[in-house]
Amino acid sequence: MRRAGIVSRALAKASADAGTGAAEPSWVDGHDRLGARDFQRLAAFIHDYSGIKVPPSKSTMIEGRLRKRVRALGMRSLDEYCKYLFNDQGLAAEEVHLIDVVTTNKTEFFREPEHFRILTDSVLPQIAAERRISVRSPVKVWSAAASTGAEAYTIAMVLAEQQRRTPELSGVVYATDICTEVLGTAQGGIFPVEMVTPVPPEMRTRYVMRAKDRSSRLVRMVPELRAMVQFGRLNLMDASYAMERDLDIVFCRNVLIYFDKPTQLAVLRRLCDHLRPGGWLFLGHSETLSGFDLPVRPAGTAVYRRS
Structure with missing residues (x-):
């Protein structure tokens, strides 16, 4: 039930934001970048869902990892991906994949021996x-x-x-x-x-x-x-x-x-x-x-x- 509540809140926020108009994606060195509003919405969802804090200093890392999902879904840009998540109600279907690509998984045998x-x-x-x-x-x-x-x-x-x-x-x-x-x-x-x-x-x-x-x-x-x-x-x-x-x-x-x-x-x-x-x-x-x-x-x- 808690997962559904998080998704519902995220979708409700997306609907409220939709009327403001989406900014065109910015392109740097051939790569599209997340707009400030999309980064904030992603960071809020990731925190609510997984507890992980995503400060603005991590935006480049998040962009690099999300491009894997952009390619996997056959999309053209991060902007299109975020529209799918927040405007087209794709968040519920995408949440597990989204968390998979943004989580850090460092592990070793006999770590901290x-x-x-x-x-x-x-x-x-x-x-x-x-x-x-x-x-x-x-x-x-x-x-x-x-x-x-x-x-x-x-x-x-x-x-x-x-x-x-x-x-x-x-x-x-x-x-x-x-x-x-x-x-x-x-x-x-x-x-x-x-x-x-x-x-x-x-x-x-x-x-x-x-x-x-x-x-x-x-x-x-x-x-x-x-x-x-x-x-x-x-x-x-x-x-x-x-x-x-x-x-x-x-x-x-x-x-x-x-x-x-x-x-x-x-x-x-x-x-x-x-x-x-x-x-x-x-x-x-x-x-x-x-x-x-x-x-x-x-x-x-x-x-x-x-x-």
Whole structure:
């Protein structure tokens, strides 16, 4: 329902603006540019839909990315594309594609490695000890901004290593992202060989497959690892999340930096709602909960534990 409300507001605003007359597109170095009004409308929609702030300094980047959609739709200019979105009621059909092309998807295996040391040395052994004396259930981990899957597969590797030490322990990784394009890549589990360089050699041997054609520069995660990860689309701006509420661990790293403070707080409260008591929340090293009233306490560098 919230998505429909955002689209309706955007369309209503477009209708109100339509009577003012559209400015002719400006052309610089052979490329059309977004007019100020169209940029403002796009930035407002992107913020409402995804929480991502798009300041005017990002206009050139947004223009470059939107030209992909202009070409894909067989249109002639950004001006024509914006007319389709805001004057011809194309926004509802285009919203997922629009968000796909404007979102930034930076990801690495074992990014911020201290977190995976904490996961290996502290968090998973504690959970394993708990599972030995209580009802056994899988360790449930959520990678809440999975991008192309490097974080989710890194978590799966660490879980698999813990299972080698504690065979009765099993695990599942829920990996979500707002961008459908990167989720398609993630589900395949195929990456450039250079991308797995940060993976420790013994883990690469166990969990990463090289192509039979040794000239190929691609690798793939082994089937057992891919089976541990479940991918799905989820927008952190939604009022509620279709996610289990007894998760052991939530990774939401280097995402909050794109949100304003009220949006950060709203997202964090929803994330905490899905953590079991005693569950762990991992944020990016540049992110902080300072000034927020949340039911968690510090448990490491950018690591928090639900009270």
